[in-house]
Amino acid sequence: MVRAYDPQRCVPPDVRDRLLDNALHAPSAGFSQGWGFLVLESAVDRQLFWTVTTEAGEADSWLTGMIAAPLLIVCFSNKSAYLDRYAEPDKGWTDRDESRWPVPYWDIDTGMAALLILQTAVDESLGACFFGVPPDYIPALRAAFGVPDDFVPIGAISIGYRIEDRKSPSLRRGRRGAGEVVHHGRWRAVGDPQPNRAAKLGN
Numbered sequence: 001m002v003r004a005y006d007p008q009r010c011v012p013p014d015v016r017d018r019l020l021d022n023a024l025h026a027p028s029a030g031f032s033q034g035w036g037f038l039v040l041e042s043a044v045d046r047q048l049f050w051t052v053t054t055e056a057g058e059a060d061s062w063l064t065g066m067i068a069a070p071l072l073i074v075c076f077s078n079k080s081a082y083l084d085r086y087a088e089p090d091k092g093w094t095d096r097d098e099s100r101w102p103v104p105y106w107d108i109d110t111g112m113a114a115l116l117i118l119q120t121a122v123d124e125s126l127g128a129c130f131f132g133v134p135p136d137y138i139p140a141l142r143a144a145f146g147v148p149d150d151f152v153p154i155g156a157i158s159i160g161y162r163i164e165d166r167k168s169p170s171l172r173r174g175r176r177g178a179g180e181v182v183h184h185g186r187w188r189a190v191g192d193p194q195p196n197r198a199a200k201l202g203n
């Protein structure tokens, strides 16, 4: 994630379109595609986004870097599109009972689309950062840009050409290793002996 951008360099329209085109190829449950993307490029629109989603007052260093991004894409998920899709005859969940869903696939799918935007940004030598919109600001965000109530912003992505930025303090946590989070064959706690995988394969 990149949190500071060159304000002089816009994202070319063809690159912007590739970011969005790849997003639309994300997988989705039942091919529901219950998502929506608000694309903000003009200085006026971007300023309005930051005004309605942040506290008034002096910008902190995070906001100062992020405000310079020439492109913002806000990713919205739409639960009702999934409930409608799964009420169709081939799925048959006409009760629209949400307890049928193991997790909110509408948010999962929109998150996958967001990741495709992030990965495309890397391919295009751009910097990008996925960040959350605090719940208290969501009504103002919807009102400012005419977003229907059944679209929920799962997050926004700032995109632009990177300049030097301050790394997230969260990175001090370090990346968790495969030994901690990958479980081969059986779920084992950290420190439990792992099976000898080479021996199992007969090498």
Ligand SMILES: Cc1cc2nc3c(=O)[nH]c(=O)nc-3n(C[C@H](O)[C@H](O)[C@H](O)COP(=O)(O)O)c2cc1C
Residues within 6 Å of the ligand: 001, 002, 003, 129, 130, 131, 132, 155, 168, 170, 171
């Ligand atoms: C769901 C989600 C929400 C995030 N929210 C924020 C955020 O609000 N602000 C921010 O600066 N970064 C945010 N991030 C970025 C994480 O801080 C970042 O991915 C993490 O520190 C690892 O850094 P890396 O992606 O550069 O490897 C978010 C990432 C995810 C996946």
